[in-house]
Structure formats: structure tokens, C-alpha cells
Amino acid sequence: MVLRVDGLEVRYGKLHALRGASLSVAPGETVGVIGETGSGKSTLARAVLGLVPASAGQIVVDGTDVTGLNTRQWRAFRRRGVVQYVFQDPLRSLDPDLTIASSLTEPLRIQGVSFAEAASRARELLKRVSLGPELLDRLPGELSGGQRQRVAVARALIVEPRLVLLDEPVSALDSSNRVRVLELLKQLRDAGTSLLFISHDLGSVAGVADRVAVLYRGEIVEQGPVRDVISRPTHPYTKLLVGSAPTLRSAAADRAARASLRALLTSEGAVS
């Protein structure tokens, strides 16, 4: 497994953001994590990156148990470039003061790769995400949102990571850029990179992922192959999610069915 998360609990003070989440990503596999705002998706990403501590459970990344690493050990682990990440806002994945060239080559330079080699890799990667070398001297602020997000993906790939975490990578993009980035993610998947693709939009995830895990109020309530989860959802939240998806030609569920699923979720929420 490239990633194994077992019984992960994360608390922010009194708030129990993850309540025993378990999931795994096999080599070459793309796993989608889907859930509503506040369900704990970003917390999961941050925990895997060592940015928030786990209060219980275990996270194993490419054979390394990272749960107990201290800050210094984390820094060393990150430098190996096993896991890379792309966030919703590319300005958070890219340093606004660094040119695209520096942003792209920095992870390689940290690994001691020569300047010339890093520069040629940067050009290659830009090409891979369908961007021209003329962007190398620009700052992130001088690029469109879609271009920035593709640069963020290129930066994540340059060290040939085993796993890329993507937290809402297309949520801030307009539809044509969204499709381009999703196409790019499909190419990565097909080239064998493991992806953990986090989104609140089941449609985006469904087009790219092999498996999907549904996070609801800090718990993974359902996971399985995309087709199974969408066509035979078992948890009421998943049913409501699928039944709420705006579809063109197939009415996913009717108003009455959604109303009773909402009532069911509300009554369960009141109990727990």
C-alpha cells in the first residue's frame, strides 16, 4: 500500500474532526474522498502530510509509519518527496514570490539535483501539463487560475512522488479549466501515480477515481468501486448525495425521496 490510514482520529480542542477513519491507496490506484463542507476532508489531507497531529490511529505512507514522527523527522521525510500535494487554491501550493521556474525546481534542488538538470525537468513537466516554457519566468499571480493549478500539479510531480494528495484541486476552476485538470489527473492515473483525490463534488471524482470513500461527519461511512457506490449507495448520506446530483437526463431521486433521507439524517444527527 502506498497509503494506509487506520482508525485515524483528529481533534481540534473539543471538536472531533475525524472519528476513526480508515482507508488505503494501492500502488497506481486513484482513491476519491468525497464529503460535504466540514466533514473532515482537509483534516484527513493535513494529517497525512503531518500538518495536524493524530490523537489516535496510524498513518503509514509508503511503508513509513509517519504517525509518531517528530518535526525534524517529518522534515526529513518530506524531503524524500514520497508524498506531494495540490490544494484548492494554487496560491497556497505555490509561493507567490517565487517564479514558476523556482517553484518547480525547488523540490529537486532540496534533493541535491543540479541546476541544469532541474531546469530541464521543469520545462519537461510544464509540457506535460500542456503549458509553454514562456511561463517559467512569471510569478503565480501573473497566471490564470487554471494555469496556476496546472503548475501546482507539475510541481507536485517533479520529484516523481509515490502519492499525490489533491484537496479540492478543481473546485475553484471554471468548467473548461476543470475539465483540463481532470484530464491531466486521468493521465497521471494512467501513468501509474497513486492519487488521493479529495472533493465535495462526486461528479469530478467519479470521472477519475477507481474507488471512492464517503466521509460524513468525520467518519468514512462507505467505500468501494466508484460504480458500486454511485449505483448502489448504502448509507443515507451517500443516497442523498447521489440523489441530489444534478443530472441531465436521469432524475436521480425525487423530491419526496430526498426529503425523507434528509429527515433520516437529521434525526440520526440529533441522536449522536
Add this chain to the structure above:
Amino acid sequence: MSLQLTDVHISAGDREFVHGVSFDLPAGGVVGIVGESGSGKTLTCRAALGILPPGFTVSSGTVSLGGRDTATLSTREWTALRGSTISAVFQDPASYLNPSLTVGSQVAEVLQVKLRLRRRAARDRAVELLDSVRLPDVYRRYPHELSGGMLQRALIATAIAAGPRVLIADEATTALDVTVQSEILDLLADLRDSTGLALVVVSHDLAVVAQLCDEVLVMRDGAVVEQGPVSDVLYAPRHEYTRLLIDEHESYGLDRFLSLDGAALEGAVLEGAVRERAPLEGADHGAAR
């Protein structure tokens, strides 16, 4: 006829931004407007509401409300119609509520101003309205205590407070989670069914519009490139741009899975819902109104 636009052009100075929009919205009807950002959807809505940005005018064509050409209305008459005949909700509900006043008092204020209700009557009616958008117990809550979906429902309560015949929802669900979006859309459909409210639903997402509308307008760069009954537009799109919107959905929407397994899914959802419904009648009561 609740709202009728006839070849509406919108300009600022010598630049025209909207090049002729027409539709007829009867009571209880739903018309949808789709198009990418900047295509002129909001300007069209604002023209219907008589609130174009400064410098913008309806340079030709007519907007009529309840059979009356709005060009003949004085500012005062417009103010009286807005809210009581036509009303709207937008994408960012938080910015339309005063953060320092309770949600309920803001709904009540609309009732006092628009319907000249006394304080006590306005408060009672506001409680009823909040109930009708499935927000019991929020009268005394402040905007920051509500989620995005709850805020949008509070805004809908405010928008329908004075009993308008037409409600415009301009990207009203764009910023919301899909399950919350469906809750708002279902609420609008319920209001249409129970009160004959006519709706204009604006979205950049063709599928959102397709759920609810009878007729759809596809806009691009200020022009209506395609218009017709939803089923015609979806099944026999004539314009390349409409086809693009449909293709996008087909490659990245759930339709793919649902068209193959649609029957199974619907069975699963409905069966689950029916099975789970029985013990829930009580909990469901507030929503039934």
C-alpha cells in the same frame, strides 16, 4: 402573465452587453437561464428587477410585470413592486443580511415595510415564513450562527415575505454543497407547487436548470444562442455551445453511471426512502407544510 421580457437589450454608454432576451413566464412557470460567467445572466435578471447597475439601461425591448410595461413605472412604483410582485435571491446570502440583527427581525422588518404589518403581526408571520423554509427555531439567531444553506433559506423567506408572484434565483445554490443545493431547489419547487410562485432559475450548470425548468435559455456573450423546452434543448441541442455543456456533463457528471444503472439506483434510493419513512412521519412534519 407574471413576467414577460420582449427582445430586451441592455447597454452602458454605446456598448451593448445583452443582445435581445425574450421569454414569457406564466404563474407557476419556471424558466432557466444558463451560460458561463460574463454571459449576461445577472444583467438580464437585474433588468427584470429594475435594478441595473448605474450607467446600464434597457436600451430597447420591454420588461412587463403582471401585464404592465415597467418602463412606465416611476421609481416609487418600482420600489413598491419589488418584493411584493417580483423578488430575488443571489449567490452570497451572507452579504444580504445585517450581521448585527437577528435573522427573524430582518424578515419581520420586510413585512413591516412592504405589507405595513404591525410589529406583533410581522413577528408572527416571520416565524411562519421561517417555518415554511424549514428553519424553525432560528428567529433569534444571528446570521453568523447559520450555515450557508440555512442563510440562503432565510434569504428566500425574506424574498417571499411580501408574497411576490415571481422569484429570481440567480446562482442561488452555486456556493453550496450538492445536498444543500438540492434542498434549496426542492424548496423552490415546493413553493411553486403550493403558491403558484413563478421562478427564474439562473445557473452556469445546465443540469441544475434542467431539474426544475420548463423552458431554458442558453446565453453566451450577451446573446441567447438557444432557447426552448428543456427536453428539446437537452435531447436535440442545436447550438455548438449547448452541445459542449452537455458533453461536459456526460464526461464528468453522474449521468454516465446513472444512465447505465439508473433503474437500480432509483430503486435503491426509493426503496431505502420508503423503508425508512415510516418511523419518520413525526420528524418530517415541519417540512410537509
